[in-house]
Amino acid sequence: MITKQIIEKIEGEAEVFFEEQNNKVSFATISFGHMRDFSKILQEKPALDALVLTPRICGICGHSHLYATVKALENAYKNAGVNVELSEKSFQIRETTLMLEIIQNHIKWIYLTAIPKIETLLKKHSQTKLKGLYSSTLINKIIALLSGQYPHNSYMLPGGITSDFTYIDITKAIGFLDELSIFLEKEFFGVDLENFLSFQSCKDFNTIKSEVASFENSLIDLQMQTKGFGYDRFLTLGDHSFTKQAKIKKTLLQKADIKYLSTSPAYSPHQTTFAYNALYKDEFIEVGPLARAMSNNIPLIKNIHRRYKDSTYARSIARIYEIAFLIQKIRKTILHVDVTQPSFIELPNIKKISAKGVGVVEAPRGSLIHTVSIEKGIIKEYEIITPTQFNLASGTKEKPSIAQNAMKGLNKEEAVFAFRTFDVCSVCTTH
Numbered sequence: 321m322i323t324k325q326i327i328e329k330i331e332g333e334a335e336v337f338f339e340e341q342n343n344k345v346s347f348a349t350i351s352f353g354h355m356r357d358f359s360k361i362l363q364e365k366p367a368l369d370a371l372v373l374t375p376r377i378c379g380i381c382g383h384s385h386l387y388a389t390v391k392a393l394e395n396a397y398k399n400a401g402v403n404v405e406l407s408e409k410s411f412q413i414r415e416t417t418l419m420l421e422i423i424q425n426h427i428k429w430i431y432l433t434a435i436p437k438i439e440t441l442l443k444k445h446s447q448t449k450l451k452g453l454y455s456s457t458l459i460n461k462i463i464a465l466l467s468g469q470y471p472h473n474s475y476m477l478p479g480g481i482t483s484d485f486t487y488i489d490i491t492k493a494i495g496f497l498d499e500l501s502i503f504l505e506k507e508f509f510g511v512d513l514e515n516f517l518s519f520q521s522c523k524d525f526n527t528i529k530s531e532v533a534s535f536e537n538s539l540i541d542l543q544m545q546t547k548g549f550g551y552d553r554f555l556t557l558g559d560h561s562f563t564k565q566a567k568i569k570k571t572l573l574q575k576a577d578i579k580y581l582s583t584s585p586a587y588s589p590h591q592t593t594f595a596y597n598a599l600y601k602d603e604f605i606e607v608g609p610l611a612r613a614m615s616n617n618i619p620l621i622k623n624i625h626r627r628y629k630d631s632t633y634a635r636s637i638a639r640i641y642e643i644a645f646l647i648q649k650i651r652k653t654i655l656h657v658d659v660t661q662p663s664f665i666e667l668p669n670i671k672k673i674s675a676k677g678v679g680v681v682e683a684p685r686g687s688l689i690h691t692v693s694i695e696k697g698i699i700k701e702y703e704i705i706t707p708t709q710f711n712l713a714s715g716t717k718e719k720p721s722i723a724q725n726a727m728k729g730l731n732k733e734e735a736v737f738a739f740r741t742f743d744v745c746s747v748c749t750t751h
């Protein structure tokens with residue numbers, strides 16, 4: 321028997337068609353049925369229009385799309401023989417707003433998606449959603465101070481940023497970051513961030529009483545450390561101040577190169593899907609917080625991976641760890657911003673540029689790639705590969721994707737939770 325389940329409370333909707341044997345999922349296909357097609361919208365548009373349009377692909381990761389766009393345009397300049405210079409200030413602010421977006425996304429996932437779903441599985445109930453919204457509001461305030469606008473801002477452009485803040489703005493931003501840290505330490509982590517970041521194994525969770533500890537205990541109660549496995553191979557293509565490019569097979573780190581990326585139509589025999597699978601060397605591979613933690617050799621996550629591999633448990637804890645990890649990175653970054661540096665270093669008029677450019681960033685859900693072809697400043701082709709195309713691809717029974725493999729052998733409720741731990745984004749997938 322095949323049953324269809326709509327996965328809501330994500331960016332857009334996804335449909336999963338479950339095939340079951342003895343109340344266990346034997347196979348599942350994934351479908352994204354709402355086409356948006358920003359790639360076609362961008363064709364024949366002036367290149368700089370992409371800075372306004374691509375942040376509107378997603379209501380959660382607009383900074384990521386903007387950053388990938390501006391990097392693609394800067395790469396086109398370079399490929400056309402133009403020297404592109406960035407001030408350290410503009411780079412630091414780009415990185416900071418991206419990290420803030422990642423943190424905001426993870427907090428929303430925990431409070432609005434993961435905890436409510438776990439409570440459903442365990443038949444519990446609590447009021448945690450307002451905590452997620454409060455944290456998100458503080459992050460919005462920091463982003464607005466540094467970028468000058470929020471949401472869907474277009475403050476990055478080839479050559480730098482448009483915002484020109486003062487040390488007073490930096491002081492306010494640090495104040496909001498401190499407020500966020502104190503709130504999360506009290507309400508979520510149960511210890512200060514430095515102590516949490518010093519955890520070496522999952523046994524350290526037993527030393528605290530907090531929402532993190534409760535969440536971790538609930539994952540164990542549901543035996544999520546034994547469920548939701550992918551293929552134990554990971555990819556980070558973004559090269560940032562907080563992560564680096566790497567392909568990881570089990571624990572072996574290797575160099576990664578975007579030249580090995582490819583796409584293929586998603587397998588969806590029961591319904592039309594507008595998604596394309598993303599593959600690396602023709603293999604399905606996981607991107608996102610767990611991949612980044614593995615590439616960064618984080619002791620806690622490596623210890624968890626050693627015990628529980630790429631389970632639903634490991635994937636969830638990696639996302640939580642990244643919140644604390646990035647807050648500390650942001651603090652160090654903005655404390656060293658020199659506001660006297662230029663925000664923007666002018667480049668030649670883009671109407672003179674005919675070239676191809678590629679921009680890669682680590683978005684909240686994983687590696688995001690924008691590729692643009694320009695002729696005299698006009699977009700001829702625009703291609704986007706999003707994290708969900710890697711994680712939530714839909715393969716065949718002979719070659720299932722990461723998420724399809726993770727759902728196999730679970731009951732439907734467990735399968736839906738495992739599916740959600742990849743942090744689904746439908747609107748990005750069908751951009």
